[in-house]
Amino acid sequence: MKQKLFDLIDQKKGRLWEMSDFIFDHPEYKGEEYQAAKLLAGYLEENGFRVEMGLAGFETAFRAEFCHGEGGPSIGILCEYDALEGLGHGCGHHMQGPSCLGAAVALSQMDTDKPFTLVVYGTPAEETLSAKCAMVEQGCFRELDVAFMMHGGPNTCTDVKCMASDVYHVTFHGKRAHAALAPDKGRSGLDALLMAFHGVEFMREHVPDDVRMHYTVAELPGPANVVPAKARGTFYLRSFSKKTLDRLGGWFEDVVKGASLMGGVTYEIHKEKQLFNKIPVLLLNKLLMDNAQLAGAPQLAPPREKTGSTDFGNVMYHVPGSCIRVAFVPEGTSSHSMEFVEAGKTQAAHDCILYGAKAIAGAAWDLIGQDGLMDQVKEEFAKNKKTYG
Numbered sequence: 001m002k003q004k005l006f007d008l009i010d011q012k013k014g015r016l017w018e019m020s021d022f023i024f025d026h027p028e029y030k031g032e033e034y035q036a037a038k039l040l041a042g043y044l045e046e047n048g049f050r051v052e053m054g055l056a057g058f059e060t061a062f063r064a065e066f067c068h069g070e071g072g073p074s075i076g077i078l079c080e081y082d083a084l085e086g087l088g089h090g091c092g093h094h095m096q097g098p099s100c101l102g103a104a105v106a107l108s109q110m111d112t113d114k115p116f117t118l119v120v121y122g123t124p125a126e127e128t129l130s131a132k133c134a135m136v137e138q139g140c141f142r143e144l145d146v147a148f149m150m151h152g153g154p155n156t157c158t159d160v161k162c163m164a165s166d167v168y169h170v171t172f173h174g175k176r177a178h179a180a181l182a183p184d185k186g187r188s189g190l191d192a193l194l195m196a197f198h199g200v201e202f203m204r205e206h207v208p209d210d211v212r213m214h215y216t217v218a219e220l221p222g223p224a225n226v227v228p229a230k231a232r233g234t235f236y237l238r239s240f241s242k243k244t245l246d247r248l249g250g251w252f253e254d255v256v257k258g259a260s261l262m263g264g265v266t267y268e269i270h271k272e273k274q275l276f277n278k279i280p281v282l283l284l285n286k287l288l289m290d291n292a293q294l295a296g297a298p299q300l301a302p303p304r305e306k307t308g309s310t311d312f313g314n315v316m317y318h319v320p321g322s323c324i325r326v327a328f329v330p331e332g333t334s335s336h337s338m339e340f341v342e343a344g345k346t347q348a349a350h351d352c353i354l355y356g357a358k359a360i361a362g363a364a365w366d367l368i369g370q371d372g373l374m375d376q377v378k379e380e381f382a383k384n385k386k387t388y389g
Contacts, residue, residue, distance in 0.1 A: 001110070005365055006295060008106035009357045016098040016357070017350045019043065023094040024344045027083030031125040033060045036081035040097040040122055047105045049120065056135040062122040063140070066108045069115030073374050075364045076119045076144035077104050078315065080126045090340045091127065092152030092328070095353050099150045102357035107364055116368045119144060123311075130273050132311035136318060145374055146284065146367065147321035149312055150356030152340070152349065154333045155301035156292050156326050158285035161388075163210075164242040164277040165309035166249060168235040169218065170196065170256055174265040176229035186227025192263030193217065193231040199255035200235065207248060212238040238309060241388070242276050242317070275309045276317040279385045283377050284322035284363070291362030292324055297355040299327035317389065320381040324359045328352035 023036045037060040041051045044064040055061040079100040080093045104120050121140065125131045132141075141147060172193055177186025200213050207213075214236040221228035237252060239245050253269060260267040285303055293300060304325075315321055328348040333339045343349055367374050 002294065002362055002365065005106055005110060005361050006358050008109055009102045009354055009361060012102055012105065013350070013354055015043070016102045016353050019098040019101075020094050020350070020353055021345050023081055023097065024089050027088045029082055029085050029125075030128045031058050031060055031131065033081050033124045036060070036097065037062060037122055037124065040079070040081065040101060043101055044104070044120060048108060049104070049118075055140055056131065056138040058124055058131050058134070060122070060124040061131055061135060064120040066104070066118040068108070068112070068117070072115030072117065073145045073367055074117045074119060074143055075107075075367065076121060076141060076147040076319070077360060078121045078123055078132075078147055078149045078312070080123055082125050082127055084127055084336060087336065087338070088341050089344050090337055091335045092340055092344070092349075093126070094344060095152050095328075095349060095356070096150055097122070099353040099356035100360065102353065103361035103364065106357070106361050110365070112369070114368050126311055130275060130311035133273055133275065133314050136314045141315050141319055144319050146377060147315050147319045148288070148360045148363065149321070149323035150360060151323055151325045152328045152352050153325035153335065154327060154329050154331045155299045156297040156324070156355070157301040158288055158303045158322055158324060159278065159307050160280045160282070160285075160303050160305050161240050162278045162307045162313050163212070163238040163240055163309045164245050164313065165275040166237045166245050167272040168237070168252070169270045169272055170233050170235060171268045172231045172260060172263065172265045173267070174227065174229045174263065177227040179225045179227050183227060186229075187264045188227050189231035189263070189265050190221040190228040192259045192265045192267065193233045195259040195262055196233065196256050199259055200252070203248075203251065203255065208239065208244055210240045211244065211248065212236070240277050240306065243389075245274075275311055276313040277388060278313045278316040278321075279381060279388050281320045281322060281377055281381050281384065283380050284320060287363035287366055288322055288324040288359045291366070292326065292355060292359040294362060295355050295358035297326055297359065299331060320377050324356060326352045326356045326359070
């Protein structure tokens, strides 16, 4: 039966590759992935899925559902399709949609007496607006028993942890004045921003080892001979624990307030988004890797113990999930690079789509067919949430 499932995916490879190449050639960004969303949703409709377009305020987000019988597990498959501004598809997102659709459609065509529901979510703007965060907040994904994703990469592997991340935008408002003739009449927003930077450095001594804090000037403050009335900065706080960031957030906001008091200026602070840490489910990782190996995926590697930040973490904080990364570039190649772009339409990229589809479809088939396996997944998720949640 697993071979039949894989054969169904192979039979669709021409159409899957065609969709991937089209998305690669027409990069879209920041929730405006209209062509990609229409293409992917249309393919699902062609194959009997009921599609709802426009979710959580994103016109290019979609939900597609296929029900086989009544009851059974609800298997979620999530795909991204946004590119990187100035680079194009330098993170391989053009492969995700076709790969996920290959898995979903093949599963829908399998003959079994086991009931199940397949739900494909199209999730735009991962690189910028992190649409999954808003989608989770508005109730998306909560109906799923598990959530799967795929991603191209330099190795075929899964992840264990990812970093929670809080992103802040801070603006200080002072008073403009001539820096030489009337400095006493001015109040520098830039001074306050620099003091906020220094405050973060003093925080750094007293935070857990896994905390990372980054900052930058977000807007040039103007000429040196004018006291700058306005200064804007962007701050990132990261940790492998969302709870740690929740504790640090108040301290950071006090640092900003203190900087404004020392500079004699006012301030605005805006928390743009909060990315959660993943709750790992190693059993799901194993299912994906076992099926990737069965499908013949290249460059198998141990799981990445620690990674950066992703809005998939917000989903995995509430729903058991896992992402299979499939090799299509040489080991050691970094994402968000020209190397990823140059490999985007190679045979290795096309094969990556099929390997990812087979890994997800095979893992889903195991969960559908093996009694008690889903219960084990949920038990591990509940246990690990007590540790990592």
